[in-house]
Amino acid sequence: MKRYAIEILEIEHANILRMTQVMRRMALRMMEEKTLFVDDIRLVIDWIRGYADKHHHGKEEVILFDEMVKELGDVGERLIRGAMYIEHDAGRYHVSQMEEAVNHFEEGNEEVFLDGITHVLGYAELLKRHALKENEVIYPFGLRSLDEKILDSVDERTKKFEEDFSADEYLEQLEQLEEKYQR
Template identity: 45%
Template sequence: MDGIQLLMEEHKNIIKLTQVMKEECIEILEGKAVDTQRFREFIYFCRVYADKHHHGKEEKILFRIMMAELGTVAEKLIRTGMLVEHDLGRYHLGELEKALEEYDKGPSSAVKLDVITNASEYAALLKRHIEKEDNVAFTFANRSLPLGFLELVNQETEEFEGSLEAEETKRQFDDWLSKQNIQ
């Protein structure tokens, strides 16, 4: 199993998820009420698939190995770039969740704006973030990590993927994603 390639494949799924979020935001702009249950599904899959499953592999495996083996450049790229953006994504999901709670208490244009703002900013952030990881961080890792450490990434990724929790997360997300109308 090529751990870095798997991360890049998962990025494609995460982009599909953010496309669905953006489409829901557009429908709100066109007059639809906020479907808070649908947005809670988005938050669930963002937290479970994108963050815990996908970012878990990045943070616990690839980024850990890169920072240990590739020195200051990797340290700066990861700590001040990739990890900051992971945290910013978590922030937007938390703010989206708060906006949904407010909407449930009393729908208003201001709360709709908070829903749209945080959902669309999360989507935009992840799009930019994925481009950086695919084109900079992952390319740097593939080019710079010695073969033995790339094999360690692959081995640890395979172990991570082999857990029952990881298999269930992938199955749930694949099922959900297959039911979405993605253009």
């Protein structure tokens, strides 16, 4: 039986993957027009920071993955701290580099066009692989290995986390960007 917490995390992955599609199309159009869409990249950066990182990765790190690190010994340590957390950090790096690129581009440095494209595509690629790995390997491993009692508490804490956060605004922004960057 699938757990509430995992269902929520997988729904969030689906939304994050929709954003990575938007980012790829945006990159393609920026290549065609040989410019950086500064305002839209800033929208994407805010979306990633608020939804993908603070809300989604935040929830993983504070609730489910925290239990896996505490309960599953070396394997938990290796899979979570040694892999998932490193990928979360790599995502943050791409986002900070996207921001630097748009800042410098606005100051007239056109060469950072390349860095902008690189980090938009880099983030999209990284997150696709990361989300897939979690859906197919990490979450099922957590479900198989953690005690029922801990999984109950993961569900409860996830519910609370969700009550304090509204995703509506983020989902609306996602739809608007999808509309703008249709194929």
